[in-house]
Amino acid sequence: MKWKIVTDSGANIRLNSQINEEVGFEVVPLLINIGTELFIDNDLEKIPYLMDTMESSKLGSSSACPAPDTYAKAFADADNIICFTLSSGLSGSYNSAMLAKETVLEQDPTKNIFIFDSLSAGSEVDLLINKAIELATSDVDFDNVVNLLKAYHEKTALLFMLESVDNLVKNGRLNKLVGSMIGLLGIRLIGERSEVGQIEVIHKSKGSKRALKLLLEELKQKGYDNGKIIVSHCLNETIAEEFKTLVLAQYPQADIEINQTSGLCSYYAQRGGLMIGYQKA
The missing domain is CATH 3.30.1180.10 (Hypothetical Protein Tm841; Chain: A;domain 3)
Structure with a gap:
């Protein structure tokens, strides 16, 4: 695969794993713990149950970012990877993805990987993902895609x-x-x-x-x-x-x-x- 757009589940967008023959898409899920129950954030149909459980629970809750190995697996099957993460000011997801990048590039230095700290969450990340897909499906090289995404993020x-x-x-x-x-x-x-x-x-x-x-x-x-x-x-x-x-x-x-x-x-x-x-x- 030539291109792959990866995001953690701090984005809301959900797309098919194959945008076209050259561009793939994958959501790497975060984990949500409510009391003794673990939710893997990979199914929007679970949201009502998640909310009901959270609202009725008297126990503590927490969220956990994806492990570097999970990101590394997502990076394995493409030449050019753009990965969006939750704000590094709110989550360790960005650092986890950066560790995965180092590991993957040690094994295959020919890959291009950019980890994009969204400084945000949710629907702003969705905008960035849509822009990345637009650029990846056009005749733009990797470095220019990254630069254009950075410029778009300012807006x-x-x-x-x-x-x-x-x-x-x-x-x-x-x-x-x-x-x-x-x-x-x-x-x-x-x-x-x-x-x-x-x-x-x-x-x-x-x-x-x-x-x-x-x-x-x-x-x-x-x-x-x-x-x-x-x-x-x-x-x-x-x-x-x-x-x-x-x-x-x-x-x-x-x-x-x-x-x-x-x-x-x-x-x-x-x-x-x-x-x-x-x-x-």
Whole structure:
């Protein structure tokens, strides 16, 4: 195989393993532990059960990145590999993939492998994957594909809206005081990924309708102008469609796709959460 696009399951996109004769695709799953139960993040149909288990469990939970050997196996069957990982500021997945790269190149120095730290998660990574597939299926060499992806990444961003933040608080991603306010008052949390791949809170809103309007205002302020948007939801397609309608009212030419969050993204976004990856002008 000439090209292969690999991602950990911090992305939400799920595609056939063979894009065409020359380009393959593979998702390397993260692991989610809830009490004594282990979830392998490789099946979107498991998400309702994952959420039910997480919400009913009184035991602790955690997530684990793929082992280097798992990445190495994914890199084995292609000449040119682009691998996207969760933000290195949130997960060890990037370091694991880098170790796999070293191992694979020791065995076959002729391969081209680039590990792309997305500094993000979910639907922004989906945008990057779509761009990588577009470039890999065109007449562009490996180094130019990497450079064009880096340039594209400068024009992508991520917003999110959360109805619950229990896991973010438990795992040290969010302040406990902020988390308790959201749980007690029914506040929606609006945030973005920072330039260094961390979670940043930018608004707190009472009720989903106002929260969606704040998300739209953030898009405007960040320079959105009819580019591609991917809206990922955790078991809340209705609110994803409501946001799509709001955006199209302001930007009739917008290209908007809706998909479901992966297990890992559902674990952190939790039930009702939205992740919005978008292209800036």
